[in-house]
Amino acid sequence: MTQFAQVLAEVGDFGRFQVQLLVLLSVPNILSAFHVFTQVFVVLEEAHxxxxxxxxxxxxxxxxxxxxxxxxxxxxxxxxxxxxxxxxxxxxxxxxxxxxxxxxxxxxxxxxxxxxxxKPPSLKNEFDLVCERKPLKETAQAVFMAGLLVGAFAFGSLCDWIGRRAAILVQLLVIAVTSLATAFVPSFELYVALRFAVATAVSGFALCHVTLLTEWVGPSHRTRAVVLTQSAFSVGTMVLAGLAYGIRSWRLLQVAGSAPVCLLFFYYWALPESARWLLAKGRVEEAKQVIQKAASVNRRKLSPALLSQLVPEKTASSGNTLDLLRRPQLRKMTLILLCVWFVDSLGYYGLSLQVGDFGLDIYLTQLIFGAIEVPARYSTIFLTQRYRGWLPPPRPPHSLTSHRARPTAIASLSGVSAPLGLGTEGVRRLATGQGEGPGGGAPHLPGGRPVFSPRSARGGHSAGRGGEVCHSCRIHHLLRVLCRALPHHHPADGPGAGGRLLEDGGHPHAAGAPAG
Structure with missing residues (x-):
């Protein structure tokens, strides 16, 4: 039997096919910045x-x-x-x-x-967002943020259900229709409702596109690939500054920022499905077709014997979010992660949504914010590689959760898959510890080396893998420590049980800062 990791190595883990996919996924990321921050420029202060x-x-x-x-x-x-x-x-x-x-x-x-x-028409002067109606501006932004939350939960599950490609196509369609319709709303209430719909799709894309990208990219290139596609969001914030400076009418600005999404209709033919997801769903023939296309684009010869031995990948059982609170260690870790993400989002959005309050030109401030983000995102590669010494030493591999304990870990971690950007299947893979080692026991890298070795705790995984983006590496290690802390049970399900959707010990690939 052939696992997908072996096939990916044969196809090429970062060739022309992966570069094309990265570009395809970076374009909507650039456009997403417009939808997240556009309201800042359509409710500017005006004498009245x-x-x-x-x-x-x-x-x-x-x-x-x-x-x-x-x-x-x-x-x-x-x-x-x-x-x-x-x-x-x-x-x-x-x-x-x-x-x-x-x-x-x-x-x-x-x-x-x-x-x-x-002044040209704006949300403020067209819908009179002044005096006792001034709080409606903050209400609209709060509804948008609520849409981001709902989209993370809704599209996180949808991405696992209908596939990465189909979920992304649905999200782009929702963004195109609702954002264009926003430019023609007759009332502020309808504007808020459409902004909520846009937010759900933007949040869903932030999760699904990273899952699709990392399932096609080899482990030694994942970090840089994710950083690069997330940096496209920062480029979008800079583009927004120029677009808002040149177009002051809010309706024309909305059309200018939304229309490019309609040009992405060719994604229906250009965007590939994740072969990993197809294998996890038992759709082996479709997976083989996509793999052959990837090999052709990468100009690599694929062994027919290797491809013929490709088999469906087993998936683990699911659970519910309440499992996060049933075990003390899971409850503790959940609260820690909630605190980390709350503080991170509060700082990021608190500054980014108040660029007009810094005493400088708002358009220049927005441009500076976007320019600073690019090196800041790239610096996370170095930082996550350099500063990992705070992790406790790993336990021996035999102390990891075995098959009987895994369903609880799977159910618990699945509940946080949406905010972490891992995808439910990715979290299951991380929780189960399924790797390349024989028998489906302690996770191993190719060559039989345990994932949770002393070396990996000190400074990284296999050679050349590097760190992950922003918080995701720290979250990955927290979850690894958490899995080791769960009680050990003797395996009862037999070798090879559990899902394996992510290779190399389930290293995550989070979507990074919001969206920025």
Whole structure:
């Protein structure tokens, strides 16, 4: 029997086929930055004051300045109050009474607002997101972030159910339709609803595309491949700065940022399915066709005998999210990871969504933020390789979870697959410890070397593998330590049980910082 790791080595673990796949997946990543941060540029501060109908309806031949002085009070700085107006005088009041400022009682705006600067249409001036409606801006952003959360759970499972390729195509379709429709909404409520739908698809793509990429790339190139595709998101934030600077109308900006997604219709033919996923689903013939195509693009000769021995890969049983809380070690680790990701996301989005509050030009600040992200992402390769000494020494391989203990670990870790960007199957592979070693016991790398060797704990896995992106390497080691800490049971399911979707000990490939 032939495992996919052997076939991938024969096909080429980072040839022209993988480079083409990386480019295909990087393009939507560039476009995703627009959807995540575009709202920052369509709700910029703008001077406004109450729109007063009565002073405009009278034929008193008053200048605009006089109308404003009669209808809107001034603040301490001598500017018109943005949210107050004088109470309208009675119909019997004469012009002399009005000009003498006898009617000085104030009240909130009742007929909308005027925007004297005459700036291009924006969410703020078109839907009046000012005064008591100003919190709606934060509400819209909160709904978008909720969409990211829902998308992680929904599309994380969908990616395992219908396949990586099909899930990505669905996500791109949702992004194209809903983002374009956003440019033509007649109400703010519909805008918020469509933004929620966009967020779910953006979040799902952030998870599924990394899974697809890493299932085609060999372990020695995975880190750099994931960093490169995630750096495309940072490029997108820089492109957004230029796009928002050149197009100030929010509807035109929305069309300009959404239309390129429609040009990706050819992904239906160009995007390959994961051969690993096909094997896990027992679709061996389809997997062979995709593998042969990859070998052809990479200009590698594939042994027919090797391909003919390719067999379906077994998958492990599933569980539910509540399993995360049933074991003390899992509960502890879950809380730690929740804290890490909460702090990381709070800092990243807290700064990125407030680029207008730094006292600099907002477009220049956005450009700087994106430019800083690229070397920051690449630095994670070095940092995760250099600083791993804080991990405790590994236990001997025989203390790893065996088959009877694995279902609980699988069920527990599957619940965090969406936020970690591993995919459910990837987490199952990590939890089960299935590797290249004989009998499906302790995970081994090719050549029979245990994954959890002292060397791997000190500074990396097999030679040339390198670190992972951002938090994912630390999370990977935390989960490895967690699996070793679970009680040991004697195997009962026989050799080879459990799923094996990721090779080389289930090294993860997380999607990196949000999306950025």
């Amino acid at each position: 004051h109450c729109s007063v109908a009565w002073v405009k309806n009278h034929t008193w031949n008053l200048s605009a300045a006089q109308q404003l002085a009669l209808s809107v009070p001034l603040d301490a700085a001598g500017s018109p109050e943005p949210c107050l107006m004088f109470r309208p005088p009675p119909d019997s009041a004469s012009l002399e009474d009005i000009l003498s400022h006898r009617f000085r009682e104030t009240q909130p705006c009742e007929a909308g607002w005027d925007y004297p600067e005459n």
